[in-house]
Amino acid sequence: MTRPILSHILVTAFSATLALAPAALRADMVDIAIDSHILPGFHRLADRSRVLSETANRDCDANSVDLRAAYGTAFDAWVRVSHLRFGPTETDNRAFALAFWPDSRGKTPKALNALIRKNDPIIDDPEAYTAVSIAARGFYALEFLLFDAPLQQAGTDTYRCALTRTIARDIAATSAAIDKDWSERFAEEMRQPGARYQSEAEIRQELFKALDTGLQILVDMRLGRPLGTYDKPRPKRAEAYRSGRSLRHVVLSLEALADLAMILSADTPDLGDDLAKAFATVRAHAERLEDPVFAGVAAPGPRLRIEALQQDIRNLREEIGLTLGPALGVGVGFNALDGD
Amino acid sequence: MPSRRGFLAGLLAAGMAPAASWADLGTPALLSAGKTNDGRYVLAGLTGAGGILFTREIPARGHAAAAHPSRPEAVAFARRPGRFADVIDCRSGAPLARLTPPSDHHFYGHGVFTPDGLLLMTTENDYEAGRGVIGLWDASAGYRRIGSFSSGGVGPHDMMLREDGMGVVIANGGIETHPDSGRAKLNIPTMRPNLSYLGFDGSLTEQVELVPELRKNSIRHLAMHADGTVAFAMQWQGDLGAVVPIVGLHQTGSAPRLMGEDDPRLRNLSGYGGSIAFSKDGMQVAVSSPRGGLVQVMDTGSGTITAEHWLKDVCGLTQGANGLIASSGTGQIVQMGKDGITALAHTPIAWDNHLIRLA
Known part of the structure; x- marks a missing residue:
C-alpha cells in the first residue's frame, strides 16, 4: 500500500510550504x-x-x-x-x-x-x-x-x-x-469554497459521500441484487454477468474506494492504517470467491461466502461512518443518514 | 419520561370511560415515532408543549403515524421497506391489530383514515410489479384487508385527505425500490414523480407532473391548508450542486407553483425536504431538512424565502398553537416563530421524520 505514505508525504511537504505561501496556494x-x-x-x-x-x-x-x-x-x-x-x-x-x-x-x-x-x-x-x-x-x-x-x-x-x-x-x-x-x-x-461549495466541510462531505455511497452500492446492488433472498436467489441480476464481470466489478470498486479512503484518512494515520487493513481483508475475501458471476448465490455453501463478503463490506461501511466521518467533521444524524 | 408501567397505573387510577376518546389521554396534540436512548423503537404521544404523554414500543424503526379521527387509536407505520403497521390503543397500551401487507407488498410509512373513521388507507409498494398501490383496511372490523387500488404512480409516499372530502391526494415519489436491494433506488434515470388526486374508489381525478428538468425531484411529503391548497416537499435525486426548488404549492385545476425559485439559499436544504407544514393562516409554508440542519420558511403569496431556523438533524415539523413545532434526531422539541427558535423540551428520544398533529 503506497498511497497513505505518498499522501502523507505530500501533505507534510505542502504543509511545510504553507506558512510561506499565499493563502490561496494550499x-x-x-x-x-x-x-x-x-x-x-x-x-x-x-x-x-x-x-x-x-x-x-x-x-x-x-x-x-x-x-x-x-x-x-x-x-x-x-x-x-x-x-x-x-x-x-x-x-x-x-x-x-x-x-x-x-x-x-x-x-x-x-x-x-x-x-x-x-x-x-x-x-x-x-x-x-x-x-x-x-x-x-x-x-x-x-x-x-x-x-x-x-x-x-x-x-x-x-x-x-x-x-x-x-x-x-x-x-x-x-x-x-x-x-x-x-x-x-x-x-x-x-x-476551495465558492459558488459551488459554500464551505470546505461541504467539499469533504461530497468526497466522504462518494466513499459511503460506493460501499452502499457494493452491499445493496453489486452483491445484494444477485443474492436476493435465501428462498429466492437472483443470479441473473448479477451485474454484467453476460460478460462474466460481476465479481471483477466488486474487486475494482473495492480498489478504487480503498484509494479514496486512504486519501481521506491522510490526516489521521492510525485510522488510515486500520482502514487499509480492513480493505485489504475484504478484497482478499472477494478474490477468494473465484465465482466470476456469483452463480454461487443459489447454492447454500457458496452463498454463505458471498453473504459473508456482503457483511464484511457492510461492517466496513459502518466503521467508516463511525470513525472517518467524524474525523472529517462530516457526521450524519439519525434523520439525515439516508433519508425517507 | 414516565415508565410504561407507571403510565398505565396512572391511566387506571384516572379511570377509563367506556366510550374511549382521545380526551382520556390528557389529549396528546402530537404523535411521533422515535428511538429511545436504550435502543428501543417507539411511538410516542406528546403534548403541544413537547411533554411525553406515552410511549409504546413497536417492532422496528417507525416513520409516520395516523390517528383515528375519534377513537384513541393510532397506527404506527414501519419505515420503508416495512412489513408491519401496528394499531395501538393509546389508552390501555394494548396492541389492537398488526397490519401485514400482502406478500410482495411493503408499506412506505404513511397512511390516513377516512373522515368517518371506517377505513384506513396505506401507501404500499407492489414490488414485483414495480407499482404503487393504496391498501384499504376496514377499521370497523379489526383492520381486515379489503382491497387496494393504484396510487397513480411509482413509489407512493405521503398521502392526505383532500380538503373537499372527495378523496385523497398522493405524493408518488417516482422511485422504484425492491426489498432485495435494500433501500437502493433502481430507476433514477427514468423516474417520473407526480401528485395524484384520487377518489375513495381509486378513480384518478387530477394528476400533476413537474417539467422534465425536474423529473429527478421526488415528490414525497404533503401538507394541506384549509382552503385546499396542497404543499409538497421534494427530494432531489440529481446533482447536489444544482439549485433546485424543494417546495411547491398546488391547487386543483391550476399549475403548480414552486417556492424560492433561483434563491441561492435553496442550497441550504441540501436537495432534501424532510417534512412540510403550513402556518395556521396559510400565509407561510415551511420545510425541514435534516441534511441541511434547518427549517426554511417561505411566503406562500410571493414564493420568497422569509426565514431560516437552524437546528441539527431537524425533521419533524407541524403547525402548533403559537407557530411551527419541530423535532430533531437529537431529542429536541422546539417552537419556531418570529422570534426564532424556542426550546420546548429536550427528550431522551431521537425523533423520527414526522410529527403528526392530532385534529
Missing part, C-alpha cells in the same frame, strides 16, 4: 483527491473509451477478441470512477448514459430490440442518438451486443455492427465530456 486532501484520484480516473475513462470506439470502427464483430478486450478495458475504467457521482457525471444524465444499471424492468434489451427490429436510422446520427432511450446507451447496452446470444440473432449483421459502433462512439463522447468538464472547470470549483 494542498490538502481535497487537492490530492482531485489530482491523484479523480482527474486521472476520468482521464483514463476518456482515453480507454476513445480506444474502444476506434476498435469498434475497425472491427465490429461481436466475437472480435480486440473489441472485447477494448470493451473490458474501458468498462474497467468506468467501474473505477463509478463512485464519483457528482458534478460532471450528473450533467445531462451522463453517468446513466454510460451505465444504465440496475435495469430492473429489462429496458435495455427492449430498447435495443426495438432499434434493431425497425432498422432505425437514428443510429447514423451521433447527436440524435443521445435522444434515444437512455437504456440503449452505455456499457450495459454494449454488453448485450457483444455477449447476449438472443440479441445476436436479432436483425441483420450490418445493423448490429452499426449499432455497436454507435454505442461505442457515444460512450467515447460522453466520457470525453465528463473528462473535459472535470479538468476545465469542476476541479477548480472543488478546490
Whole structure:
C-alpha cells in the first residue's frame, strides 16, 4: 500500500510550504483527491473509451477478441470512477448514459430490440442518438451486443455492427465530456469554497459521500441484487454477468474506494492504517470467491461466502461512518443518514 | 419520561370511560415515532408543549403515524421497506391489530383514515410489479384487508385527505425500490414523480407532473391548508450542486407553483425536504431538512424565502398553537416563530421524520 505514505508525504511537504505561501496556494486532501484520484480516473475513462470506439470502427464483430478486450478495458475504467457521482457525471444524465444499471424492468434489451427490429436510422446520427432511450446507451447496452446470444440473432449483421459502433462512439463522447468538464472547470470549483461549495466541510462531505455511497452500492446492488433472498436467489441480476464481470466489478470498486479512503484518512494515520487493513481483508475475501458471476448465490455453501463478503463490506461501511466521518467533521444524524 | 408501567397505573387510577376518546389521554396534540436512548423503537404521544404523554414500543424503526379521527387509536407505520403497521390503543397500551401487507407488498410509512373513521388507507409498494398501490383496511372490523387500488404512480409516499372530502391526494415519489436491494433506488434515470388526486374508489381525478428538468425531484411529503391548497416537499435525486426548488404549492385545476425559485439559499436544504407544514393562516409554508440542519420558511403569496431556523438533524415539523413545532434526531422539541427558535423540551428520544398533529 503506497498511497497513505505518498499522501502523507505530500501533505507534510505542502504543509511545510504553507506558512510561506499565499493563502490561496494550499494542498490538502481535497487537492490530492482531485489530482491523484479523480482527474486521472476520468482521464483514463476518456482515453480507454476513445480506444474502444476506434476498435469498434475497425472491427465490429461481436466475437472480435480486440473489441472485447477494448470493451473490458474501458468498462474497467468506468467501474473505477463509478463512485464519483457528482458534478460532471450528473450533467445531462451522463453517468446513466454510460451505465444504465440496475435495469430492473429489462429496458435495455427492449430498447435495443426495438432499434434493431425497425432498422432505425437514428443510429447514423451521433447527436440524435443521445435522444434515444437512455437504456440503449452505455456499457450495459454494449454488453448485450457483444455477449447476449438472443440479441445476436436479432436483425441483420450490418445493423448490429452499426449499432455497436454507435454505442461505442457515444460512450467515447460522453466520457470525453465528463473528462473535459472535470479538468476545465469542476476541479477548480472543488478546490476551495465558492459558488459551488459554500464551505470546505461541504467539499469533504461530497468526497466522504462518494466513499459511503460506493460501499452502499457494493452491499445493496453489486452483491445484494444477485443474492436476493435465501428462498429466492437472483443470479441473473448479477451485474454484467453476460460478460462474466460481476465479481471483477466488486474487486475494482473495492480498489478504487480503498484509494479514496486512504486519501481521506491522510490526516489521521492510525485510522488510515486500520482502514487499509480492513480493505485489504475484504478484497482478499472477494478474490477468494473465484465465482466470476456469483452463480454461487443459489447454492447454500457458496452463498454463505458471498453473504459473508456482503457483511464484511457492510461492517466496513459502518466503521467508516463511525470513525472517518467524524474525523472529517462530516457526521450524519439519525434523520439525515439516508433519508425517507 | 414516565415508565410504561407507571403510565398505565396512572391511566387506571384516572379511570377509563367506556366510550374511549382521545380526551382520556390528557389529549396528546402530537404523535411521533422515535428511538429511545436504550435502543428501543417507539411511538410516542406528546403534548403541544413537547411533554411525553406515552410511549409504546413497536417492532422496528417507525416513520409516520395516523390517528383515528375519534377513537384513541393510532397506527404506527414501519419505515420503508416495512412489513408491519401496528394499531395501538393509546389508552390501555394494548396492541389492537398488526397490519401485514400482502406478500410482495411493503408499506412506505404513511397512511390516513377516512373522515368517518371506517377505513384506513396505506401507501404500499407492489414490488414485483414495480407499482404503487393504496391498501384499504376496514377499521370497523379489526383492520381486515379489503382491497387496494393504484396510487397513480411509482413509489407512493405521503398521502392526505383532500380538503373537499372527495378523496385523497398522493405524493408518488417516482422511485422504484425492491426489498432485495435494500433501500437502493433502481430507476433514477427514468423516474417520473407526480401528485395524484384520487377518489375513495381509486378513480384518478387530477394528476400533476413537474417539467422534465425536474423529473429527478421526488415528490414525497404533503401538507394541506384549509382552503385546499396542497404543499409538497421534494427530494432531489440529481446533482447536489444544482439549485433546485424543494417546495411547491398546488391547487386543483391550476399549475403548480414552486417556492424560492433561483434563491441561492435553496442550497441550504441540501436537495432534501424532510417534512412540510403550513402556518395556521396559510400565509407561510415551511420545510425541514435534516441534511441541511434547518427549517426554511417561505411566503406562500410571493414564493420568497422569509426565514431560516437552524437546528441539527431537524425533521419533524407541524403547525402548533403559537407557530411551527419541530423535532430533531437529537431529542429536541422546539417552537419556531418570529422570534426564532424556542426550546420546548429536550427528550431522551431521537425523533423520527414526522410529527403528526392530532385534529
